[in-house]
Amino acid sequence: MNTTAQLLQNNKSKILETWMQNQLQDNSLRDDLISNEELRRQSDELISSLARATSTGNVDNIHAPEYETVIEILSDISITRARQGFSPRETGMYVLSLKQALSAILEEKHSDQPEVLYKELLIIHRLLDNLSVVTFETYIKGREEVILRQTDEINEISTPVIRVWDGILALPIIGTLDSARTQIVMENLLQEIVNTGSSIAILDISGVPAVDSLVAQHLIKTVSATRLMGAECIISGIRAEIAQTIVHLGIDLSNIKTKASLATALQLAFSMRNVEVRNSSKKTGFSISR
Amino acid sequence: MIVMTKDTMQIVREQDVVPFRNRVRELSTKIGMSLVNQTKLITAASELVRNMLKYGNGGKVMLETISKNAQSGIRLIFEDQGPGIPDVQQAMRDGFSTGKSLGLGLPGAKRLVNEFDIKSAVGEGTTVTIIHWKHGR
Secondary structure, three states, X not given: OOHHHHHHHHOHHHHHHHHHHHHHHOOOOOOOOOOHHHHHHHHHHHHHHHHHXXXXXXXXXXXXXXXXXXXHHHHHHHHHHHHHOOOHHHHHHHHHHHHHHHHHHHHHHOOOOHHHHHHHHHHHHHHHHHHHHHHHHHHHHHHHHHHHHHHHHHHHHOOOOEEEEOOEEEEEEEOOOOHHHHHHHHHHHHHHHHHHOOOEEEEEEEXXXXXXXXXXXXXXXXXXXXHHOOOEXXXXXXXXXXXXXXXXXXXXXXXXEEOOOHHHHHHHHHHHOOOEEEEOOOOOOEEEEO | OEEEEEXXXXXXXXXHHHHHHHHHHHHHHHOOOOHHHHHHHHHHHHHHHHHHHHHOOXXXXXXXXXXXXXXXXXXXXXXXXXXXXXXXXXXXXXXXXXXXXXOOHHHHXXXXXXXXXXXXXXXXXXXXXXXXXXXXO
């Protein structure tokens, strides 16, 4: 058994105490997010598994099977911390404060043998630096999961299909139209056409910042699919600068009904369904007849 | 021609397209480009950056604000180390695509901007340079 493992094995409780003290003293301790008992349990578990791993004689390759439990515990801790809203600093300090605790104990033990102290410190530092990199990696993975979930949620809620009139649907599209988004838009639209028996759909692209050939291709596909279902599609919200760009790009939208604003598109839809909106001469303001 | 500012952006994922487009918008607003010219430039940039992702496995874009004869403009250089284009003339033709797209990306981008240059070597990669002037047509 090597000296590092011995040190961990024999001084387990002392290391835990020093480490806990370090953690409790640190300003970044989040006692609002994690209780002291929980923190102590986590730390105890980590030291025990670290002692077991080092006892095999391996102190530098953390990808070896004997470190599996250590990495598992660490990953678990940093992923939960990422979800709970700990900052990177607070998560990183967890492992780094163990390094401080171990260094302090080593210093005490080998104060008369600077050469041994130096060697031991080097081993401990290398090992714990590797472990803290693992913490960061998993912390970021945890955060990415949160972001991915949010992206899914945004995609879900950002493609509403609105029934504006009997038989007329409107789809305001906001943001970039990529393949995944088009798929959702198309699915929602086609489903809603079936559900409501609508014959006209208005796709409003006022909120799409740039219309390039890929976006245009997705729009054309959506229109074709709508037509296959027997409904007519109107694209509205084509701004002046976008119209010029589409012409220069050479995209042919001539067999698709397009309008500058949602209001004019709605007017067209009304006339296609023989609905008339007119000012009434009476004091009510306006009335709708069919 | 004088280069006023220089910046590089790595494009490796689909998610890099939107920040890149916003960066181009920011630069063109800064030099006072009109909305139509801005939209043209951004659309052309968007086409080229998508090509880079789809066919060149990503790459990098250099964004420069330049000045010539007291007129300012924006130069974008798209560089990838992808498979390259065997026949550039064919790729520049409307409706030609090796993917399943409309085949308007390269020729469309050329029509949208003031200056367009493409260099490609098979096995080495492709470099596309575009310039759009503040008061370009």
